[in-house]
Amino acid sequence: MKSRWNWLHQWASPRWFYRRSGACIPWCAVAAAGLLAVALVWGLAFAPPDYQQGDSFRIFYIHLPAAVLAQSVFAGMAVAALVVLVWRVKLADLFIRAAAPFGASMTALALGTGAIWGKPAWGTWWEWDARLTATLVQFFLYLGVIGMHGAFGSTRTGGRAAALVCVLGALNLPIIKFSVNWWHTLHQPATFTLTAPPAMPAEMWLPALVAVLGFYALFAAVVLFQMQSEILYRERHTDWVRRLVDGAA
Template sequence: MWQAFVRWFHKWSSPKWFYTMSQPWSFWLGWAATLIIATALVWGLLFAPVERLQGNSYRIIFIHVPSAFLSQAIYAAIAVLGLVGLVWKMKLAFFVAKQCIPVGASMALLALVTGAIWGKPTWGTWWEWDARLTSMLVLLLLYLGLWALHNAMERPESGDRAAAILALVGVVNLPIIKFSVEWWNTLHQPATLKFTEAPPMHTSMLIPFLMAILGFYLASMAWVLMRTRLEILQRERKSRWVEDELNRFSEGQ
């Protein structure tokens, strides 16, 4: 059992194997994600019933909540991948971790923008120092720091390891940041109307909502896979198989 796992792990940790095997995966994941998100959004935005308290403006949760979920999940994934890369010296984990950054940052940005749009009709302002929005802003800054560190390092291998350390520091801090911001927020202002604080959601809302979350997960995976494939080509460009692969492209196949 364990040995089978180790074999499997070794196989998948080879960039070439990953490159070859991920092609159909990124393709099908991408399509599945598109379909599911499209269904969820059409259902959620057009057919789901109006919410009792917030009217139509609640509908932004079909985008806002999935992107907020993903931005946090991806940060955790980056930290785990970084740890795997540091401990087992696994290049592929670093490649995936690096390409998770722009995806996660986009999700954080999307969550912030949709949060602001939701805030306008609900609070009457584009920005409110709401605990969730504030910690999302901090998360976006953490993402930007990771990306900037990668770009500042001369050797990509050093960038990988430096960013892994930073991601580990960040992931230890993230719960503390969230806790402190929530605590700070409750101290400074009375509890405002909060996102998704109404769990007894009606089924006709819940199904498209869960679909949207699933769709965002699949879309992020597909996006990370595609980006990682490019990263592999770039980083392994000296190896024989990448040359062959690129020749195959340039010959127009």
């Protein structure tokens, strides 16, 4: 039991994390490049065209993974935020700091590709559809978290404040989604649904699945790298960072 706790505690040590994550980053980066190359070539060139939308549906292979990441990164941030507030683990704060910009750009990418896809598919760039509106709100929640970090600088107060914002946002997100759904049904907009056709042939959804995995690998590589830089910055006065930098120089 004790050894297992020790194993767990190691992960809270920035120095140990720095070494371990350094070993992971190349693997994640290679996996991301490989998976994304496979998914994009397969999806954009070889997957069969949609019988209604033709080739314009192929933006789906970027839109879907971006939307998936936009949601799951926020969920991950909320969990990390609880860890910050309850156990005060510094690394969880670093994770939120690194993940928020990535999540925000994924949300922006999902909204952007959605708009580009919406023009040929529905004939409009933007529709006040429930899911679109909720995604837009989520984008603003991301901006709030990033703004909190930015306003306080690299301090403990900023980390805890941003964590509280994360938790409040995560608590509110279901309520916002629900109320937007209600509002949507009240307003009765043009009828179309965003749900992908469920009877999609395997050669159409398999590239999408590979793309999602590729985006996750990219997320891991980017976040680990940014966490490493932040660790170096925060621990810049410690011996091990000085030795590391001197050795590299």
